[in-house]
Amino acid sequence: MSERFVYLDHAATTYVRKEVLEAMLPYFTEKYGNASTIYSIGRESKKAIEEAREKVALALGADVKEIFFTGSGTEADNWVIKGVAYANRQKGNHIITSSIEHHAVLHTCQYLESEGFEVTYLPVDKDGLVSPEDVRKAIRPETILISIMFANNEIGTIQPIGEIGAIAREKGVYFHTDAVQAVGNVPIDVNKMNIDLLSLSGHKFYGPKGIGALYIRKGVKITNFMHGGAQERGRRASTENVPAIVGLGKAIEIATKNMDEYNRKLIALRDRTIDELFRRIPHIRLNGHREKRLPGNVNISFEYIEGESLLLMLDMKGIAASSGSACTSGSLDPSHVLLAIGLSHETAHGSLRLTFGEENTMEDVDYLLETLPPIVERLRAMSPLYEKVKEGV
Amino acid sequence: MYSEKVMDHFMNPRNVGEIENADGVGEVGNAKCGDIMKMYLKIDNGVIVDAKFKTFGCGAAVATSSMATEMIKGKTVEEALKITNKAVAEALDGLPPVKMHCSVLAEEAIKSAIADYMKNRGISLDNDGGDCNACSRRCEDVHEQFDEDSA
Numbered sequence: 001m002s003e004r005f006v007y008l009d010h011a012a013t014t015y016v017r018k019e020v021l022e023a024m025l026p027y028f029t030e031k032y033g034n035a036s037t038i039y040s041i042g043r044e045s046k047k048a049i050e051e052a053r054e055k056v057a058l059a060l061g062a063d064v065k066e067i068f069f070t071g072s073g074t075e076a077d078n079w080v081i082k083g084v085a086y087a088n089r090q091k092g093n094h095i096i097t098s099s100i101e102h103h104a105v106l107h108t109c110q111y112l113e114s115e116g117f118e119v120t121y122l123p124v125d126k127d128g129l130v131s132p133e134d135v136r137k138a139i140r141p142e143t144i145l146i147s148i149m150f151a152n153n154e155i156g157t158i159q160p161i162g163e164i165g166a167i168a169r170e171k172g173v174y175f176h177t178d179a180v181q182a183v184g185n186v187p188i189d190v191n192k193m194n195i196d197l198l199s200l201s202g203h204k205f206y207g208p209k210g211i212g213a214l215y216i217r218k219g220v221k222i223t224n225f226m227h228g229g230a231q232e233r234g235r236r237a238s239t240e241n242v243p244a245i246v247g248l249g250k251a252i253e254i255a256t257k258n259m260d261e262y263n264r265k266l267i268a269l270r271d272r273t274i275d276e277l278f279r280r281i282p283h284i285r286l287n288g289h290r291e292k293r294l295p296g297n298v299n300i301s302f303e304y305i306e307g308e309s310l311l312l313m314l315d316m317k318g319i320a321a322s323s324g325s326a327c328t329s330g331s332l333d334p335s336h337v338l339l340a341i342g343l344s345h346e347t348a349h350g351s352l353r354l355t356f357g358e359e360n361t362m363e364d365v366d367y368l369l370e371t372l373p374p375i376v377e378r379l380r381a382m383s384p385l386y387e388k389v390k391e392g393v
Numbered sequence: 394m395y396s397e398k399v400m401d402h403f404m405n406p407r408n409v410g411e412i413e414n415a416d417g418v419g420e421v422g423n424a425k426c427g428d429i430m431k432m433y434l435k436i437d438n439g440v441i442v443d444a445k446f447k448t449f450g451c452g453a454a455v456a457t458s459s460m461a462t463e464m465i466k467g468k469t470v471e472e473a474l475k476i477t478n479k480a481v482a483e484a485l486d487g488l489p490p491v492k493m494h495c496s497v498l499a500e501e502a503i504k505s506a507i508a509d510y511m512k513n514r515g516i517s518l519d520n521d522g523g524d525c526n527a528c529s530r531r532c533e534d535v536h537e538q539f540d541e542d543s544a
Binding site for chain 1 (some may be wrong): 395400403404406409411420424425426427428429430431447448449450451452454455
């Protein structure tokens with residue numbers, strides 16, 4: 001095993017930042033009160049929740065009454081899609097989304113199709129961009145929701161959210177964006193961008209796992225998600241996970257404050273990695289838009305090799321990364337995102353996603369650049385596909 | 394998720410490469426599904442004296458190729474034809490269920506290479522062991538199975 005550990009999978013999850021953990025800790029032990037009670041430690045929990053809610057609202061340019069805590073980003077996506085669909089059935093049964101959404105959105109939409117809803121899955125271009133004009137053309141009188149992710153978790157492409165929001169507003173259709181990968185990385189303003197609903201998740205920006213939030217614009221018709229007590233104003237019953245809520249609030253506050261500096265740093269790491277890998281390794285392809293992409297995202301396909309093999313060998317060298325290969329997706333098809341941007345199955349199997357975070361350094365990039373090319377060379381030497389290419393040249 | 398033996402055969406694969414003027418060459422799998430195995434055999438008097446492979450695929454695909462070549466070296470053609478995918482998987486101390494198809498591919502690679510050898514020698518095979526119709530079907534079969542599992 002390698003002595004060095006370089007974590008390059010921040011899009012999967014991040015560690016909890018020290019200040020965040022410190023803010024959370026008292027709410028596990030001495031400040032354990034149930035926020036629905038009236039005595040002092042209960043009121044203290046209530047106050048902590050409301051302060052966290054303000055921080056989330058501030059980060060999105062929303063009103064504090066428009067923020068609802070959930071158990072995860074996936075829960076927020078489930079709530080918003082089912083909740084808007086069920087609450088607006090009398091208006092229509094049509095939903096517009098994209099073919100590169102996270103499974104939390106795609107599988108929820110597929111479930112709704114089984115319930116009689118109709119879903120349009122918009123295609124994307126070779127860079128993974130949704131065309132706002134396609135959105136406009138897909139809108140029907142019975143369209144009740146448009147759900148387009150802010151930034152893609154695999155290829156990092158950032159969508160023209162403001163343009164799509166303007167179209168949705170003009171047509172009077174609710175607009176949801178799954179912003180799980182974007183919050184803390186990209187400036188967001190729900191009013192300027194005409195976003196009606198937005199999902200986010202704490203553990204993508206150095207907050208804890210198991211906590212997310214849904215922004216619901218005032219006046220949007222949506223069913224309640226959990227039926228029970230009066231928590232989250234009755235919309236999402238459950239005794240609040242106070243430490244996680246406090247952690248989410250602290251994490252989003254820091255992420256918003258540090259965003260410019262954080263982005264500058266990540267973009268430098270990202271761009272050097274992309275440029276140098278293209279200089280050092282032949283037969284590779286960058287997946288996702290070169291500029292309109294998340295600051296820390298690199299996604300490259302290495303022709304003639306398979307992603308899981310690549311990940312295992314990187315792991316032996318202490319580098320943690322991710323792939324869109326079938327072997328790592330838990331299914332037998334490679335990533336639906338990579339197929340949607342036009343990659344062949346073969347090329348999609350050989351993809352590698354590297355996502356940088358705040359603890360990464362240029363030395364980490366140097367280490368990656370030393371480590372990766374020989375691994376690719378070794379796997380290609382073993383590949384019967386590469387043999388044919390070499391013979392062909 | 395992988396046994397130590399799988400990792401060993403993945404990190405230090407035995408018999409990687411090609412054999413010039415091989416007596417039998419077999420290629421199975423499909424790049425679309427994410428794995429292709431190509432096996433080369435040197436056969437002397439009905440005994441497999443050397444075996445090499447090249448594989449495009451995941452860790453289990455490489456490890457099963459490596460193990461399969463180890464297992465057939467020194468065996469007669471008849472003995473090699475009897476090696477099952479389960480035997481390959483067991484020799485590696487097991488494979489995760491989703492990776493069992495890699496061991497099937499290894500078994501098919503052996504059979505395909507031997508079939509090629511027999512064809513070259515004009516020997517007919519009673520059990521038609523080398524015919525690899527299953528390979529081209531495999532991807533879809535597994536997909537269907539997966540769809541059922543996830544439904």
